[in-house]
Amino acid sequence: MSEQLKFIVEQLNSDPFRKNFNLITFDSLEPIQLLQVLNDVLAEIDPKQAIDIREEMPEQTTKRICALLGILKYKPPGNPSDVSSFRQGLVTGSKPGVHPILHWLLQRLPELKKRAYLARFLVKLEVPAEFLQDDIINDTNHQYEELVEGFKTYHKECEQLRTSGFSTAEIRKDISAMEEEKDQLIKRVERLKKRVESVSNHQRMLEQARQLRVEKEREESLSHQKQEQKNQLFQAEQRLQRSQQQLRDLRRAASDASPESLMKRLEEEIKINSYMVSEKLPKELEAMRRTAQYLQKITSEPAMGQADLTQLEDKIKEVDSQMNQLIEKRMMRNDPMDDKMTLYRQQASIITRRKGSKAEELQEAREELAAAERDLRQRSSQAQASDGEEVIRGDELKRLVVRMRGKQTVYKKRRQEMSDLKIEYGVLQRTEEILKERHETIQQKLQTVEAEKGISGYSTTQDELEKVSAIKTELDEKKDRTLSDMSEMVKKLNSMIVEKKSALAPIIKELRGLRAGCQELSHEYEEKKAQYESCAAGLESNRSKLEQEVKALREETAQEENRYHYINSMSQIIEMQIQRAADEMKAYVSSDPQEKKKAIREVYSKNISEQELLGKKLREKQKLVRESHSANMEQMKMWRDLEQLMECKKQCFIKAQNQTAIGQVIQEGGEDRLVL
Numbered sequence: 001m002s003e004q005l006k007f008i009v010e011q012l013n014s015d016p017f018r019k020n021f022n023l024i025t026f027d028s029l030e031p032i033q034l035l036q037v038l039n040d041v042l043a044e045i046d047p048k049q050a051i052d053i054r055e056e057m058p059e060q061t062t063k064r065i066c067a068l069l070g071i072l073k074y075k076p077p078g079n080p081s082d083v084s085s086f087r088q089g090l091v092t093g094s095k096p097g098v099h100p101i102l103h104w105l106l107q108r109l110p111e112l113k114k115r116a117y118l119a120r121f122l123v124k125l126e127v128p129a130e131f132l133q134d135d136i137i138n139d140t141n142h143q144y145e146e147l148v149e150g151f152k153t154y155h156k157e158c159e160q161l162r163t164s165g166f167s168t169a170e171i172r173k174d175i176s177a178m179e180e181e182k183d184q185l186i187k188r189v190e191r192l193k194k195r196v197e198s199v200s201n202h203q204r205m206l207e208q209a210r211q212l213r214v215e216k217e218r219e220e221s222l223s224h225q226k227q228e229q230k231n232q233l234f235q236a237e238q239r240l241q242r243s244q245q246q247l248r249d250l251r252r253a254a255s256d257a258s259p260e261s262l263m264k265r266l267e268e269e270i271k272i273n274s275y276m277v278s279e280k281l282p283k284e285l286e287a288m289r290r291t292a293q294y295l296q297k298i299t300s301e302p303a304m305g306q307a308d309l310t311q312l313e314d315k316i317k318e319v320d321s322q323m324n325q326l327i328e329k330r331m332m333r334n335d336p337m338d339d340k341m342t343l344y345r346q347q348a349s350i351i352t353r354r355k356g357s358k359a360e361e362l363q364e365a366r367e368e369l370a371a372a373e374r375d376l377r378q379r380s381s382q383a384q385a386s387d388g389e390e391v392i393r394g395d396e397l398k399r400l401v402v403r404m405r406g407k408q409t410v411y412k413k414r415r416q417e418m419s420d421l422k423i424e425y426g427v428l429q430r431t432e433e434i435l436k437e438r439h440e441t442i443q444q445k446l447q448t449v450e451a452e453k454g455i456s457g458y459s460t461t462q463d464e465l466e467k468v469s470a471i472k473t474e475l476d477e478k479k480d481r482t483l484s485d486m487s488e489m490v491k492k493l494n495s496m497i498v499e500k501k502s503a504l505a506p507i508i509k510e511l512r513g514l515r516a517g518c519q520e521l522s523h524e525y526e527e528k529k530a531q532y533e534s535c536a537a538g539l540e541s542n543r544s545k546l547e548q549e550v551k552a553l554r555e556e557t558a559q560e561e562n563r564y565h566y567i568n569s570m571s572q573i574i575e576m577q578i579q580r581a582a583d584e585m586k587a588y589v590s591s592d593p594q595e596k597k598k599a600i601r602e603v604y605s606k607n608i609s610e611q612e613l614l615g616k617k618l619r620e621k622q623k624l625v626r627e628s629h630s631a632n633m634e635q636m637k638m639w640r641d642l643e644q645l646m647e648c649k650k651q652c653f654i655k656a657q658n659q660t661a662i663g664q665v666i667q668e669g670g671e672d673r674l675v676l
Contacts, residue, residue, distance in 0.1 A: 004103050011106040012037070016044060031093025035061065038098055041105050042068055046116040059299075062090045071119045072112050074104060121151050130281060136569050142374065270603075272362065280359050 002023075009026050012019040017040065029037070035053055039061075043050035046068060053061050066087065076086040077100055089097025105112060125144070132138050196202045584600060 004099060008099065008102050008106060011109075012041075017041070027095075034095065034098050035090075035093040038065070038102060041102060045072070045105065045109065045112045058091050062087055065090060068116070069101070071123065072105075072115055074101065076100075118155070122148060124148065130285070134573070136573065140569075272359075275355070276359060276363075280356065 005023055005027065009021050009023055011017070012021055012026070019037070032054070039049060039051070039053050042065065049064070049068065086097060127137070127141055132141060196206070199205070
């Protein structure tokens with residue numbers, strides 16, 4: 001704990017916090033001050049958290065901090081069931097709850113800054129499923145997901161560029177090298193011009209060379225245009241093939257379709273959607289509301305102690321015992337023979353379960369179909385946008401699959417080898433631990449024996465003496481080698497110094513003359529640098545003002561665009577609803593019977609009448625079943641008694657055959673009787 005406090009205090013005293021704490025002042029902070037320090041650290045990670053916690057409620061502070069810690073993937077120490085104690089520690093600002101959070105945050109500050117920045121763009125908004133039924137909201141959600149994926153790719157490219165190794169110093173060196181190369185090329189061109197001027201008709205030759213270069217450039221541009229046209233032709237052929245395939249599919253679908261089949265399909269879809277809207281989705285929504293109310297109730301209640309938990313556990317046990325007693329009483333009192341509605345209840349429950357499962361499967365299939373369609377659209381757009389890239393054919397795809405399978409087998413082998421090596425490493429580590437334990441036990445035994453003999457510490461001193469003697473011999477050998485090396489090195493250095501002095505004498509003479517020029521140039525450089533810095537400061541201030549103005553205008557533009565799109569979307573939705581209502585009224589008021597049949601009211605009234613007739617038939621059938629139930633039950637009992645009697649006769653007959661000494665079978669008056 002002391003090491004943890006030392007680390008926290010060191011990090012808080014350094015940049016960018018500069019809190020000027022020591023161990024005593026930090027440990028004596030009040031809970032509200034400790035929470036403010038935690039909030040300052042979180043504000044360094046995410047600037048949105050830079051607020052004074054005294055201006056908000058403790059529950060809001062705890063909720064905000066827990067939400068940010070969840071985004072940063074912080075795991076509280078201890079069991080996962082101690083979440084309530086962790087939240088209680090944050091509310092009260094206790095040291096055991098806040099210190100581990102500070103230690104974890106300060107250890108990973110750059111990484112957490114990056115994660116908080118990415119969370120602003122990558123944490124997706126959860127849109128309820130009932131809102132996604134609207135096409136406009138669904139398309140907007142798809143656009144949002146595509147923008148999130150695009151941000152991921154751009155961020156990866158940016159990180160790769162940052163880590164690619166390019167720096168400003170290297171770029172400046174490249175620019176200076178390119179400028180030097182440019183100067184050399186200019187000088188070379190001037191020398192060549194001087195040489196050419198002495199040749200007769202050099203102007204005509206230069207003109208011919210210029211025309212040759214122009215024609216070569218034109219040839220290259222024409223070849224490039226030819227290649228582009230080939231690519232466009234290839235893409236047009238592919239689009240033509242796809243369009244022809246779509247046309248064939250549409251014709252095939254139109255040939256197989258009929259008005260009756262389309263009506264049946266539409267009726268099935270209407271039934272499924274009505275079931276989803278009227279039964280399944282309201283149940284799910286009600287369950288989610290109950291869960292939300294339950295969670296709000298839990299969050300609004302104060303923190304529970306151990307006594308409250310034990311009291312709740314006792315209540316749960318009492319309720320369970322009462323439920324078991326009621327179930328036993330009901331089972332004892334309830335006779336399945338007399339319960340006439342049990343079979344129908346079971347069938348109804350089975351049907352409702354099947355209907356719910358099929359509805360869930362249908363929803364999953366629709367989601368998979370929508371995802372597959374999005375993937376298909378995206379891939380088709382990529383294929384259309386690709387500049388002449390070849391599309392993978394069937395044979396190439398097969399070869400790619402075979403290659404991937406081969407790589408998969410190699411991967412599985414390597415993975416198996418890694419698992420074997422890990423197992424072997426674990427065995428070796430365990431062997432090392434066992435050997436260390438044995439060594440420690442042997443050392444303890446040796447120490448006890450030495451203590452008994454009165455020579456305690458003999459083995460340790462002997463080992464230390466041997467180590468010291470070995471170290472001394474090594475040092476002596478090193479001293480001998482270093483002395484000889486030093487003498488040789490001194491000789492070499494003396495000879496090298498003499499050579500360098502003789503070589504540097506003319507250079508030093510030249511250097512004395514260049515130093516005066518260097519001083520003049522450095523003075524001129526300082527003056528130019530001061531002028532440059534003053535000019536740069538003025539331009540930087542103007543640029544910052546312009547950037548602030550541009551930022552404010554962009555924010556205002558974005559707000560206005562969002563408002564415009566929202567109003568436009570709402571107007572389109574309202575127009576669509578008005579159009580639907582007008583079509584319905586037109587179909588309902590129309591004198592044409594075909595139009596009236598298309599009205600939703602007529603369809604629903606027809607379905608209601610059919611269901612009423614079906615219910616009437618079922619009620620009549622139920623009445624018949626109830627009237628014949630008692631007679632059928634008596635007949636079933638009689639058949640069971642008869643079955644038991646025949647089974648008893650069968651057993652007696654078998655027994656008589658096996659044990660002839662007990663009884664015998666005789667035949668009297670054409671009837672079989674058993675005599676004991």
